[in-house]
Amino acid sequence: MTHWIVAPIVLPAMLAALIVLAVRHHILLQRVFSLAGSVALLGLTAGLAWRASDGTITLYQLGDWAAPFGIVLVADRLSTLMALLTAVLAIPVLLYAIGSGWDNRGRHFHALFQFQLMGIMGAFLTGDAFNLFVFFEVLLIASYGLMLHSGGTERLRAGLQYMIYNLLGSTLFLFALGTIYAETGTLNMADLAQRVAGAAADETAGLRVAAVLLLLVFAIKAALLPLHFWLPSSYAMAPGPVAALFAVMTKIGAYGIIRFYTLVFPPGTAVTEGLFDTWLLPAALASLALGMAGVLAARSLDRTVAFAVVGSMGMLLTSVAVFTPEGIAAALYYAIHSTLATAALFLLVDVVRERRKSRGVDLEAAPLIPGGALVAGLFFAAAIAMTGLPPLSGFVGKLLILDAASGTPLMWWVWAVVLGSSLVAVVGFARAGSTVFWKGHEIEAAHPGSVDDPEDSQGARELHDPVEPEPALPMVAIGLLIALLVGVTLAAGPVNRYLAATAAQLFDPAPYVATVLDTPGKQIVDHHATDGAEDHGAGDDNHGSDTHGTAAGSKESH
């Protein structure tokens, strides 16, 4: 048994505690620790992904207790891929937070950032449903802190909405878990898969309730219509780098749907009959259409991007709801793409907010911003990716989704909504971009000195004053995200082959179940010598020496 699987959870947890306790008053050391930790996390998750890339499923038993009673972490292609995506996202976001000074505008940014990473890593790697709930709470409570970082009336208001919504979501999650436990008597995902598959046909009513409740929980996290109302305000009001990190949080909902509904509640059984084609697919299409309509309706740049997140989640879940290996592979490609594109857009929104002092992110004409050409160029690239125009990865992702949807009963609906909403999104982003970046030229040309609005003239003066050069690090961070998008586009072939293999692994859950349930754990020293413990005794010699990882590991359990 290897301890590397628990390392992506333990490392940020330890680092966050260290940052809070030891270097709380020292921003430079916090930055160094946080950045070093994130780079190490990238290395760890890349190593795990490399190991999982040939299809092996590795298991980590916390405290050396065997499943289904012990809690397990499982590293297969999907979980390591998502963990790697998070670690990749964390570095540009952290660079931006450091470069723009966001981390110094309130307390404990880096500690909360690391706790957030810990929760996300745990949610992706765990193989136990209740442990998933616990990690959801870890990442949520860190996200509350990050969301409210540096305070402000509007941010507190939006943060309160976000918290209450997620509190209700957590309650619903517990109801779902209680129903699952009452029906099956287990919460280990692999064990659940076996018991649900073995349930008698006339006893599936309770399981169906559990499956629907769980789908609702993940739909809240993924901001699926009509459960998306928390997202626009909270993402728009969150600090720029935090909103960029939150780009991966909606994907956790999508991950939950993919994981649970391929492994535990697979399509085509009595438990999930009609769940995907009757409910999930129309809801996904509706949130795609509504999200992109919101892009057009938004009156500020941050809301534009926030609604684009709703739309892109709709697109992603449309592909998931098709529920074929091709659909899941396309959804995963789109998840990678939309995480990076959303993060880049949120960081750019923050740049605009910082530099357009007079108008902020309102979609109104304002004097040109310093260094506007570079910002506008990056926004142009990110918007092209987000709306799915060629040549960037959004186009590839959309093509894969359209391809996966062809031949399904609702094919024409999917094609019509995907293509129609793309047009709306293109118009919305073109309008937003041209208002923010081009309308300033008209103001400059018309009356350089005498603008009606005193704020505008002040803004114009700011422009003509010799300004200090803007820090380069934020633009480097955004450029890094755009470069990653280009990389995902150029490597679309290999990436897509890998994702197809990931989807194939998901649709063949037998090795996963066997790895989790057949790996023996610690031998229970039982003086009464029950028969069951004898079976596990043989394999115990391999694991007896592993107890030094237990103390660190058990911290993450209940």
Added chain:
Amino acid sequence: MELLLASSIGFLTAAGLYLVLRLRTFPVILGTSLLSYAVNIFLFASGRLVVNQPPILTDGVTSYTDPLPQALVLTAIVISFGMTAVVVMIAVSAYLSADDDHIDDRPGGLFDAGRDAGGEMGSDTARRNAGTEGKA
């Protein structure tokens, strides 16, 4: 026993949902607390109802209560307790900062930046407060 437990879960959930739909911070926080009580009892019942039995399984014991839901409930209690504390803190500071304890969006606020809407929000709050008091 079953009837008592089921109806108490039902009443707590109904009351919690009603309070959450009030959309002002104090009733909503009470509502989420009631919902978390309801879910705690629900989790407790998910291991089946057994009275006066130990949660320990050893040889020769035929009647026992399921220990796992008790561990789950303990975790859920701790988490919901912590979360409620955080929500109360945030709610108080949001109320003190905005002088408004509504938690829904302002009309049209979903699409707005909301940055410089201070005056508008003040009148809007006054209007809504008047409306609520009128109803009460």
